[in-house]
Amino acid sequence: MLFTPLKIKNLNLRNRAVMSPMCTYSAAGDGVATSWHLVHYATRAAGGVGAIIVEATAVEPRGRISKYDLGLWDDGQIEKLKEITETVKSLGAAIGVQLNHAGRKSFVPEPVAPSPIPYHSGSKPRELSEAEIQDIINAFRVAALRAKAAGFDFVEIHAAHGYLINQFLSPLTNARTDRYGGNEINRVRLLSETISSVREVWPEEKALSVRVSAEEHVKGGLKPEDIGRIMSNFKDQVDIINVSSGAVVRTEINAYPGYQLGYAAAVRKLSGIPVIAGGLIAEANMARMALESGACDLVYFGRELLRNPYFVANEAHKANIAIYQKQYRRAYE
Template identity: 50%
Template sequence: MLFEPIKLRNIIIKNRIMMSPMCQYSAQGDGMANDWHFVHYVTRAVGGTGLIILEATDVEARGRITDYDLGIWKDEQIQPLKRIVDECKKYGATIGIQLSHAGRKSEVTDDTPVAPTSMEWNKDYKTPKELSKKEIKDIINKFREAAVRAEKAGFDIIEIHGAHGYLIHEFLSPLSNKRTDEYGGTTENRTRFLREVIQAVKEVWPKDKPIFLRVSADDYIEGGINIDEMVRILSLIKDEGIDVIDVSSGGLLNAKIELYPGYQVKYSERIKKELGFKTASVGLITQPELAEDVLRSGRADIVILGRELLRNPYWPLQAARHLRYDIQWPKQYERAKLK
């Protein structure tokens, strides 16, 4: 199962292993991808990862987490990204990009962060400016423009970042969204920004290419999002054409989280079974047997590896041998393939 292809719209991913978007904080203040990013992502393609999602790539400069994030807010950023895309595809990888806005968690030096409500993430962060409705529409348009650039760079998939306490998640959670207009209050109103971002991306993204959505299924704090509320939120965007829900958790506020292998799989399972979405599950999935079990038991359609792929970019090749799948290795490495 782990090494069976999956078809999403017209995109065929060669196996069910996805590399989680993980910020490298290695752009040099201009949001431009460089040689570090090229080597980092291409190495995982050589190592057999089926789907690589680039790290959070910001739709505007003030939406960066730090001054060293990747960006896709100007045309000059397209070509360095395209270089990565083209090379990863040579090794059979499908490649996506996570479109993001940090909201109140931005630490950019010379900008004031923005948020649905003027509430800082914690005392060490700047107090954000509350977005006006016009500014909300402007950011939605920046997601649209970023999707156009992502298509020009050749990406196969867009993932919209709605998790980990960043701007879309800030709108979704009642802990960070205290607005009294149509973007706050009820679950439907708090979901409005996300729905409008999805609609804007869909207007320009090719219909034969998938869109993923990453969510935090649990804030782990009373009064915030829990899995019941996340099911309600996702039911409101069920008809918007999202192909896969990438199910994570946490990040809105510092919270105590019990960590164990596969600790977020239960959220993926419920979203998949109750709403019928295809899902991708993440969270300390490091062993091939666990990855295989998550898929075969129907709890997710794709498994996501994060730090394990930082430690071992060749995990897919080794997992295939461990699970007795006979897969193709890069021809340059075939002499190392053990029978």
């Protein structure tokens, strides 16, 4: 199944392999993509992946993880991203972008969060007002409009890894007493309103993904059944769930190849929404088994694609499937 096509709305994927969004911290401080980003993503497209998700891209300057993050908070950031989308698509891959606000995990000055609970030592975040929350929701909305102008096939809302939306979702990091904190309905409100706001401007025929941390790996944290139940409320708005785990609070994780597949299977079953799964997967056979078992619909590869950009084309060749670029034919015939 790894090399079979998949269609989600108007998103046509040549196979089920996805390049995971991985920060490279290679912008120059202005959030604008560089030649590094173009080569980085184009190489993996040439290497045969079905889809690429561009790394966490900030919706406002204070939402950057670091000052070297990509951004979509300004129209001046569209042009270079458009060069990337056009190149990637010309090489046969679909391309999406992950929209993010880092919240308390930002290293830029004066981080913000749902509650003044620090993540980094010596950096206490400021609690957001309700008016500021609305500004951030609008920032996601406008960033989605810019993503459309840049030619992305889909967008992904980053609600995982302890960044701002995840901080609101988790009872470990949200101590608010207003309508954005307390019970689950309130803690989900930022995610819900962000999805709705993005959906209003993101074309209905285009796919919308949400990345989640399905397991927080600590007592009192969210579990796969919680995330599956939460995401089941968005079946009419969300087309893909990108399942990961952890990074909400500092803790040790017993990570091994495929360790997140069970989380993905649970979220897929409970939500009724197609999922992308992964987690240290570096072998095609494991990816095939994950797909064939029904744990997921797509598999993301991260570190393996950093080591070997042509991993997918090489594995397809072993299965007598040709998805290499014609210029590289002599390497495969």
